[in-house]
Amino acid sequence: MPLSPDQQAEIDAQRAQSQPTLRATSPGIEAQLYRAHPVLDHGFVRVIDYMGDDAAITQAARVSYGRGTKSVQNDEGLIRYLMRHWHSTPFEMCELKLHVKLPVFVARQWIRHRTANVNEYSARYSVLDREFYIPAPEHLAAQSSINNQGRGATLEGDEAARVLETLKADSDRAYDHYEQMMGQEGQQGLARELARMNLPANVYTQWYWKVDLHNLFHFLRLRADPHAQYEIRVYAEVICDLVRDWVPLAYAAFEEYRLGAAQLSATGVQVVRRMLAGEEVTQETSGLTKREWAELMGVIG
Amino acid sequence: MPLSPDQQAEIDAQRAQSQPTLRATSPGIEAQLYRAHPVLDHGFVRVIDYMGDDAAITQAARVSYGRGTKSVQNDEGLIRYLMRHWHSTPFEMCELKLHVKLPVFVARQWIRHRTANVNEYSARYSVLDREFYIPAPEHLAAQSSINNQGRGATLEGDEAARVLETLKADSDRAYDHYEQMMGQEGQQGLARELARMNLPANVYTQWYWKVDLHNLFHFLRLRADPHAQYEIRVYAEVICDLVRDWVPLAYAAFEEYRLGAAQLSATGVQVVRRMLAGEEVTQETSGLTKREWAELMGVIG
Amino acid sequence: MPLSPDQQAEIDAQRAQSQPTLRATSPGIEAQLYRAHPVLDHGFVRVIDYMGDDAAITQAARVSYGRGTKSVQNDEGLIRYLMRHWHSTPFEMCELKLHVKLPVFVARQWIRHRTANVNEYSARYSVLDREFYIPAPEHLAAQSSINNQGRGATLEGDEAARVLETLKADSDRAYDHYEQMMGQEGQQGLARELARMNLPANVYTQWYWKVDLHNLFHFLRLRADPHAQYEIRVYAEVICDLVRDWVPLAYAAFEEYRLGAAQLSATGVQVVRRMLAGEEVTQETSGLTKREWAELMGVIG
Amino acid sequence: MPLSPDQQAEIDAQRAQSQPTLRATSPGIEAQLYRAHPVLDHGFVRVIDYMGDDAAITQAARVSYGRGTKSVQNDEGLIRYLMRHWHSTPFEMCELKLHVKLPVFVARQWIRHRTANVNEYSARYSVLDREFYIPAPEHLAAQSSINNQGRGATLEGDEAARVLETLKADSDRAYDHYEQMMGQEGQQGLARELARMNLPANVYTQWYWKVDLHNLFHFLRLRADPHAQYEIRVYAEVICDLVRDWVPLAYAAFEEYRLGAAQLSATGVQVVRRMLAGEEVTQETSGLTKREWAELMGVIG
Incomplete structure (x- = not known):
């Protein structure tokens, strides 16, 4: 259990206090605010705050005066278009703030993503808790x-x-x-x-981490990837679920055009064209190295 | 009048829709949300969204689980300490999103501040309005x-x-x-x-501009300064008022330790020490250039 | 002719002064240093300085003590691997500084790439020249x-x-x-x-622009693209040639895995798999919109 | 001794190979290139590459075509002016690349400076050496x-x-x-x-770290400060010496207007004015807290 009773009480107190706001709200992520989502043996991810929703992306892309009378379909189409054509700035208009508890060796990988804001618990100022990551046998x-x-x-x-x-x-x-x-x-x-x-x-540290949606997607694409180390991937997967709750249209576009997408090299494109034209292409005749051939087969095989 | 009736109606519609939220809210800035604050002859600044309040700064500095039972005095003292000692990351935990209408030559100065997110109205895609900045005679x-x-x-x-x-x-x-x-x-x-x-x-453009509080303060220190060009300074001054409404404790610390503060060079420090020790110091004996001497006299004169 | 005789003389003087250095040098780009490569009717691109070469990329990736005894093939293979697998940090270890003269409306697009250093000629401080971009009839x-x-x-x-x-x-x-x-x-x-x-x-401005190779590749991928506006694309194309001279292995990897590469969406991958399995797939049965179908056909057609 | 004979041989080999270049060179830093400057018990700082010199700062500020006929005094005056008035972009036009060996807990503080490029030795890929920081008794x-x-x-x-x-x-x-x-x-x-x-x-890691001069000065101001932890301060001090060798005019301006300078708060400015006007000011009548009063006395005492 990653939380003490005092900590749980503070979280409950925050979840009990609702305020009116004129800002854009996202019901899906409101339901998750402040809750600790357990990761590894002592870690967690908590959403502390967010700015914007799906409509905030299209609103910024259009530099609108209002929330607009555009339909959800229009929003969805525009969001998919923006994602497909690498328009990054509208996604930067949404922001997420997380409280994360994580082992130091995971934190050291995570911090390499520089386009985010971080406040880490200070071991110069305070005493760390006796909490260490010990892997599950599997x-x-x-x-x-x-x-x-x-x-x-x-x-x-x-x-x-x-x-x-x-x-x-x-x-x-x-x-x-x-x-x-x-x-x-x-x-x-x-x-x-x-x-x-x-x-x-393997000692646990914790931090507040704040990032815009574009840079968060970049983080998730690299860290929710099967090649990422397991111990950071599990954090990325929990965050993926939270982002889906927060901005479902943007997350669906991210799955279609990033997470589930594949990159073909210039030579790889030619190989696919030759195959579709009926040619029997092998690694030897492909112009690809063995490793690249295996990667291509992983995509189209 | 910078707004059309349709635009004003969209703004009114947004101000009429209140939603409950569990997030931190700032009543001072809620009262300003979406409203157009006129600047120059056709420009404006509108607050579209915000994340965090004064307490969010100290909460991040402490990596807290809750809003905390700390008193407002404690928050104020900590915020002043953080500002005085150049701790920038807690201020990065607050974020502001603005809609700004401004002449292109002002936009070109503004965009030099790179640590912000921008979506500008596209003149490749759309037709600009017939609106030009013509200075008031004074x-x-x-x-x-x-x-x-x-x-x-x-x-x-x-x-x-x-x-x-x-x-x-x-x-x-x-x-x-x-x-x-x-x-x-x-x-x-x-x-x-x-x-x-x-x-x-001098044609007007517009954009959504999103920035964290630390980088916003940096922008304001340079652009609300008397040396800044008048046409960008008036935007900075309107934003100063909005930030005061949003995070009053942080803004007061900003006034004390940045806007109203003065930097003494190493030689300038020696000059002040010599003066306080009773020595008659002149520009010639100060070790300062005429320009630096004038600047120092402007501070301590 | 974009240069005055005085300017040309200053360039010639710089090209006449060779100094010994212990740093990595790239002969290909030394041959281009300071020269003005004309772009549009009055513009140019000049290389002012560079840091690193192809070997500097692999040296950083390996955190090496020396230039290494590794062969060029090894360097090439590693550079291709790094590019293919989105390892960005080794490419950030090379840096390029350009002097660019360009119309203001091009500069306004260019500056949206924020991860670069810029010093622009100041029209507050100085008088601009009478030079305007007038498109060639074609x-x-x-x-x-x-x-x-x-x-x-x-x-x-x-x-x-x-x-x-x-x-x-x-x-x-x-x-x-x-x-x-x-x-x-x-x-x-x-x-x-x-x-x-x-x-x-359309008046011309000029600036010094300094950027690392990773962010430069990102700029070039977007701005050397056929969808980019012609007037910025011609600058990107000139820079492409300069980068090829500077870091030929990295540039070749960039062409293979970025410029000439194609992104398939999750659904697009399924379409290709179905086609390769012998299925007749049409836009209607593909799960793609008409626009996405057209884009896919553009890749594999 | 932080280096193995093989490593020293690689360094010597690099120092033995001089190449001609048309770029700006700085003799002071050429003399230091590649050498390991020992820090702590097993650490070091090595300069791997640099871009620019003092003249490159003023050249960028002026957006010059040549190295210019301006005198060194003019360069010095302009550099001091730029530093005094917080013009950061000309200093961004110089770049330094270091190879640093340092304990992990120092690396964790260091990496919080995000505006730099980093390639760290990978402990996923390679085995770390048996080297640990053990403080000297003093x-x-x-x-x-x-x-x-x-x-x-x-x-x-x-x-x-x-x-x-x-x-x-x-x-x-x-x-x-x-x-x-x-x-x-x-x-x-x-x-x-x-x-x-x-x-x-306390295990040692190592990385390549590349940063522009403006952001390096910011790093040095915070980390060469007496309040910084000793174990990072000693790295900052070694880097200060290297920067002085590299860009002596800029470094002197940095000492005058940053390292040796003092910031007075708005209230602090009033206190100094009152004192200079002959008033006896005490902490109680100053409007400053005890801590701020002590800090002010530290400056002007």
Whole structure:
């Protein structure tokens, strides 16, 4: 359970206070506001605030004076057109603010997306909690033998047990020593900004993360992808569900033209044309490397 | 009057529709939503949407679970501390979306602030209105004789009349020709994306502009400054009033630590110290150039 | 001729001064440094400086200590892999600085690419030259009847002549009045920052523009595209040639995986699969709109 | 010693290869290219590449055709003017690329500066080295009792010894287990992307980091400040020296108007004016809080 009773009470209190507003609202995401959606063993994603809805995208694209009398079909068609033709600025007119609790090694991947606003819990100023990510046994994966940057089969038997035991014991010991070094009974107590360096990368941190919809889609396309590391992908998948609740038309366009879409290289286009013209094309005659051929077959096979 | 009856009706319709929300709301800015605040002769600023309030700043700085039981004084103190010590990320957690109508030459200055989202009315796709900025006589200024990048005295008499006449006549003629070139009666009609090139820089354009509070303050510090060109400064001043309505504590801190603050150079600090120690310091003995000395006297004089 | 003799002499002087450097150099782009490549009737693109070469991309991707003993083939393979899999950060490690002279309406499109550094010639501070873009007759296009945002056939006969005459006369008159309003003989002289507003959007401006290779590729993909307006596309095409000279391996990968590549939507992928499986697919049975069907046929037709 | 003989050889090889270039060069920074400047116990800063010099700043500000015949004094005066009046874009026209080796907890602070390009050594793809930051005894500081985010006195005697022993032992054990978990003798071997999570935040990572001069100055102002954590400040100080070698005029202006400058709040300005007018002002009558009063006294005291 990632939340303490006090934290849950604060969330409940916020969900109990409704205010009138003249702004655009999205009922789907209002229903999710402030709730903690669990991710991994101690993490979560919470929606703290949002700006705009599907109509806000078309309103900006049209530089409108009002919400417009245009129909939903018109909005849908325009949103699909904008997504298909890489018009990014109308999607930037929606904004999402999340509170995320996540292991440090996931945070380090996440922060590489620079076009977002971040406030992270400060371990210079405050003491971190004793919370560490320990993978579920089914996610304890061996190094891939074919991909330097990936996972292979799940670890089995004794090896899995040894790894889990090591991760748990090292995390616990590191935290014990973290506390001992900072302790002020009978000693001065090491500065927090130094003591934190003893904590391993599976310790949990948390932050407020705010991003516009265009850049969020870019993040999701890379991080909800099967090639992304499992531990960040699960966050991306939870956020995908939240975005679908928030801006359903934009999310559907994102699925059609980004998540489920495929990119063909210039040579790949020629291969498809030759195949459709009835030619028997093989990797050798394709002009593609083996790896690219395999990728193309993954798309059109 | 910058708005047509249809446009005003669309605005009124939006102001008539209140929805419940669980999000943070700011009553001061709700009262301004959608209304057109006139600027110059045909321009305006309208608030289309906002995210966050004063408490959202401290909530992000603390990475809080709830709105918190902290008092307003605490919020105020923390906001002032954050502003004073150049903590920018908590202010990035608030966001404002504006609809602005402005002359093209003002838009060209404005767009140099890159950390914002923009959707501009497209003159490739649509026809611009016959609206041009013609300065009020009291803002028709001569070139400054001491500042290459500034204005001097107001133009007088015949000269002022000639300039106004020229600006009006050229604007009108340019627009007449713009329409004639695009016209399709008895001719093919020039493409809009080409015809627009005949329009002068005082023609009005409009855009949706969305920005976070930190970057908005940066914009306002530069553009609400007396050295900014009058025609952009009046927009900045209207936005200052709107931000005061929206996040009064943050705006007060901005006035104290940015708008009303002064920067002393390393040498300037020494000059003040010497003066306070009783020394008679002159420009010659100050180590400052004449220009810097004048600037320092402007601060402490 | 876009350059005055003085300007040409300054360029020649810079090309005559060679210095030794320990940095990575690219002979292909050294040969182009400072030269003005003409674009449109008065515009140009000049390379002022560059950072990095093809090897700098792989060096950054590998976080190397040296230039490496890796072969050119390895570099090429890695660059293609990075481009194909949307790894953007290694391409950000190269940087290009250009001096561009361009009509204001082109500059207004260009500046929408925000991830670049810009210093524009200031018309508050200085007087602009009497240089206006007047399209060549073959680029004087009618409004497209099928695309709101595009061009159709070339204007013919009298209409073309009338348009050219109008553009020239209005430009000249606007500049005459610009000078007259600023003139200080027998009058105060209007401030430059105001007088400039009388100049139409086909007047030339110039700027220094600095951008990293990843963001430059993004710019080129959008602006060297057939859908881009002709007057910005010709700038993009000149820059494409310069980038090919500078980083030939990266540019080849860009052509293969971006410029010449095609994006298939999720439904589009299914259509191709069905066709390759021998099914007769029509627009009606494809699940695509007419417009999307036409776009798909444009790719695989 | 942060470098292996192989690494040093690669650096020497790069320093041995000089090429002619037509670009602007800076002799001061050429002398530093590729060399590793040691920081902390295993870290370093290396300059990999640079774009521009002092003259490139004024050249961009003037949108020049040549290097110009302007004197060095003119360049210096203009650079100081630009810095004093917050003109940021000319400084963005210079760019620096560094290779930095640094502890992970320092990297996590550093990366919060988003306006830079980064390629980090990937612990998903590669195995990290057994290198951990262990503070020198004189930098082993206690928590400050007056500043939640700072350090107090140096730890003494047994406590210091205990802390060092703990940090060393935990680092070593974490690395032993990291290797054991990944080992493939007699077991499958945990994926690198998972095993890395056992490594503490004092493990060293490395990256290529590229930034323009304006944003670098912003970074240095915050991180070379006495309030910055010691372990990042030492990196900033080394970079300050390198920037001084590279663009001496710009660096001098940075020292005068940023590093050594002081900001007075609106109220602080009034206090100084009252003092200079002979009034005896105390904290109580100043309108400043105790903390602000202390800060002001620190400036003018």
